Amino acid sequence: MTQERLIKVEALTRVEGEGGLFVRLVGNHIEDVQLTIFEPPRLFEALLRGRKLEEVPDITARICGICPVAYQMSSVHALEAALGIEITEDIRRLRRLLYCGEWIESHALHVHLLHAPDFLGYDSGIDMAKDYPNEVNRGLRLKKHGNQLLEVLGGRAIHPINVAVGGFYRAPRRDDLTALIPDFEWGLQAAVETTCWLATLNFPDFTRAYDMVSLVHPDEYPMNEGRVNSTTGTSWDVRDYEREFHEEHVAHSTALQSSRGERQACYHVGPLARVNLNRDRLSPTARRVADDIGFETPCLNPFRAIIARGLELIHAYEEALDILRTYRPPTIARIKYEPHAGQGCAATEAPRGLIYHRYEVDDAGLVTFAKIVPPTSQNQRQIEDDLRDYLPRILTDDESATARQCEKLVRCYDPCISCSTHFLKLTVQRDG
Template sequence: MTEKIIQVDALARVEGEGALYVKLNGDVLEKCEFRIFEPPRFFEAFLQGRDYHEAPDITSRICGICPIAYIASSSQAMEQALGIEITPEIHALRRALYCGEWIQSHTLHAAMLHAPDFLGLDSAMDIARDAPDLVRKALRLKKLGNTLMEVIGGRAVHPVNTRVGGFYTAPPRAAIEALLPELDWGAQAARELALDFARFDFPDDEGDYHFVSLTHPEVYPIIEGRIGSSRGLDIAPAEWEAHFVEEHVARSNALHGHMRDGSAYLTGPLARYALNFARLSPTAQQTARDCGLGEVVTNPFKSILVRMVEVQYAVEEAARILRGYTPPAPAFVEAAAPRAGTGHGATEAPRGLCYHSYRLDGEGRIVEARIVPPTSQNQPQIEADLARVVQANLALNDGALKLRCEQTIRNYDPCISCATHFLKLTVDRG
């Protein structure tokens, strides 16, 4: 029997530093690891002792690509801990801001990090040589997402205008109205890109996934709803600990998320889509159908299409919220007084469920922080996908198999920077 090792020491077109290692003995898969070696940054440790209102700004620095996920989840958790009820207007504006993050993050991944895999190219800059219009369209769409974040959040990377309870300042009506024509363009552009990508040659692959995402009876969930799953889970975010665990394994600086029974699950676009297809706009549903997608997608290579369907939805949703916008007054709801308590927040980051919980002391200082990002939850499922893909493609030559493995990881848009910083607090210092 011949031993074969497939190793990629530094994965490209992912956010952060990761590697993969696959060991085959003949046709038998002996080892399959997705390693995260991004150095730990100890967020949950140094949050202890900080004021509750600092959590959104500090945790946004976990990820430059999805800062709103951290801002929104931590704000939500603090609002619950402090008994703050935000107004429907503030909720809507936060949702529109989050749409901006979905648009820029998904478009970045789909067009610039993922699409090159299907075209056999190294980067979006290489795509631009043959298809400059496609790349320009994607860049303009990504810019639209960033502009939404700038107008509502004050800055595209690490926004400054958000706070626990809402916003420092309500964006002026004129600035919001100026976004509307570009949003009208963006919905069509997202659809066109989805249809362009639908022409790619997708590898045959089907995962048997346990999908986990927020679910909501009325809207496609972003910052609202309960945590549901394709196998019947239906819990409030506060019940997280009873159903999920994180495990520290030697090969990774990120914790691995599991269900309490030890099984893997999947969070992210495929899960949101499968559990909430009926809440997408009719136009986004139509794009999905025109791309050949059913109401549940289990081929992870087609996640690129689901991301573009979600971009179309996010553009339409932002336009829906912002058309007829009236600046919320007040722009934020203040806590009556700091108080001891615990709060939980769960929102849908572009890559999936982002769960936070905080325990506060009587002065509103953080005693304990728990942050669970999507990529660490997906890590066991990524390894299961790798094993499945390797087994199904043993006939490929080494170079092609290695590329297929890299692509299997990139299907997840893994955010390794995020995943690394999540370290379970095991000592109560309160």
């Protein structure tokens, strides 16, 4: 008789938020793979109803303490679409600058403290610091620059207070921004060193025929706007997002998961998708480093996403420097508007990938409907699918060793489980 085996990771570590992993095997046949989530739902889409639209960027920021700017940017763009507000080029550049701050802070944290320890055999970045003090200290300093930029422009690093529908409550003073330039010049070089170092890590030989999805903009690396493109060659207007991409509350799992098209296929969002679809729009230094380290695109090895993060770190520093050097306080920091009924959607690129928001508001300017699709919900099925493919290669009798290998693959996606609280709940085991 074939033995049933369970491989469990009770608590995934070095990810944001709390989740686990559950694999059921009969013999060596994989019966079930689940990324289980034990984050309690906080019901954001429900609690937003009835709130003033001005409060939305403050409230949605609280979905995630790691990537609040992604929520703020997506919600202000969606609400501006609902109200027909056109922002100025100055505001647009300041928003990109803010997003650069979040990408730097988030990528520097993930690369140095959360992910690199997997390749070098440590439990944490703090343990790794004993043998790799330069790398860890460099990571901490890079992360600090991201936070400093968020503090100057956003008021504070976690849950910034300066993001408004229509622009910013107050434009930063020129001196406050130019004071950051020397650190960012150092940071650009340090990000290059980090990326070259990351390229020397040992990567498992594992590739998949991914359908990768990210925003694509004709003349810039995507952050706040663009069309939704897939590596399969298809392209959609953001307003058609919900026609193609679906969220499901499926019976065998209590998790709401995203899938694409009629086949309900999984897809991959995040830095690797962005670099694959936008390599020629990376900043000059990021492009040069990609060439120097021989980073081939399309890259279909999920473990190499850490290099894509490194390249984006370089890009974010270089673009931030360009904005910092040329900044003049705009005459208008916030576009005035009269609230009226409407609905609008927007997609932006969070550090972890595409994020989609849609809102409806009434004549009084109160929210009547909200829909939020974070990157991790879109990657969840892809992660499970990857694991099904990866498991036979790493499966041994040592279940805890197998579980550790699985966990490393999950971590490549930098999953943000806190973000997922509004759509996921505890999954223990499905009926055999």
